[in-house]
Amino acid sequence: MGVRNCSRPLLLGDDPLERIGDLYRPKCLINLPLSPSHAFFAANDRSVTEKIERLTDRRVVDATNISTISTAKKFVYGNAEPSFVEQYLLRKLESPPP
Numbered sequence: 001m002g003v004r005n006c007s008r009p010l011l012l013g014d015d016p017l018e019r020i021g022d023l024y025r026p027k028c029l030i031n032l033p034l035s036p037s038h039a040f041f042a043a044n045d046r047s048v049t050e051k052i053e054r055l056t057d058r059r060v061v062d063a064t065n066i067s068t069i070s071t072a073k074k075f076v077y078g079n080a081e082p083s084f085v086e087q088y089l090l091r092k093l094e095s096p097p098p
Contacts, residue, residue, distance in 0.1 A: 001038065001039050001040075001041055001052070001053070001060070002037055002038055003037055003038070003039065003057040003060050003061050004037050004057070005056075005057040005058075006056075006057040006058045006060075006061045008058070008061050008062070008065070008080070009036035009037065009061070009078055009079050009080075010033040010034075010035070010036050010037065010038070010039055010061055010064055010065060010068075010078065011033065011064075011065045011068050011069065011076050011077065011078035011080055011085075012033050012068065012076070012077045012078055013068040013069060013071060013072030013073075013075060013076045013077070014072050014073050014074055014075045014076075015071045015072055015073050016032055016033055016068055016071070017030065017031075017032050018030070018031040018032070018064070018067040018068070018071065019031075026044060026045050027043065027044070027045045027047075027048050028043060028044050028045075028048075029041065029042070029043045029048050029052075030042045030043070031064060031067065033064055033068060036078060036079070039060070039064055065080070065084075066088050069084075069085055069087075069088035069089050070088050070089075072089060076089065
């Protein structure tokens with residue numbers, strides 16, 4: 001899916017695959033950003049992809065970027081405001097070595 005009608009690019013993280021729902025149940029959605037202007041969406045129910053297609057590019061980009069940032073282990077790549085990335089990036093506390 002192309003999202004060229006948005007001023008913000010898609011971001012890519014070090015764990016970019018998003019899955020919503022159980023893979024073996026109806027209405028599961030898989031989302032994978034591929035480039036700053038394209039993402040791959042797959043679903044086992046056509047109504048799910050039709051809903052995605054009806055969203056504005058801005059909503060698709062914002063939701064995908066929040067998911068990408070939230071699931072990143074350490075790195076997020078792309079052109080974004082640092083405050084936006086920091087707002088959603090998971091911070092994992094590292095235990096000091098024993």
